[in-house]
Amino acid sequence: MVVQRNGYVLVDPEPGELQAIDGYGIDVGIRYRSEDVLHRESRLMFGRLVEAHPETAMLLLHDLDILVAAYLPGAGVHDFVPGTTQDAPDADHWRPWVVA
Secondary structure (H helix, E strand, C coil): CEEEECCCCCCCCCHHHCEHHHHCCEEEECCCCCHHHHHHHHHHHHHHHHHHCCCCCEEEEECCCEEEEEEECCCEEEECCCCCECEHHHHHHHHHHCCC
16 A cells, blocks of 8 residues: 555646546555455445545545545545546536545
């Protein structure tokens, strides 16, 4: 596991470059050989982080591309439709669930 500053943020993105992660300053990366274990453990960690820090908005992504879930304080956890990307073409699906 690696915890680092979110280096993928575009500070002033063009409309077509907008990404869901642009409003998030921290990136927690997890790698594991088994995809099944990785997905299960990542989801478990996401849930524990939400419980431990309910004041902090969070996103759960797969391969830094596919949005799995989002948490917003006061709104709760939202699971995205499988295949929802964090990119501009899917912004209508994720915009209500991310910080700007």
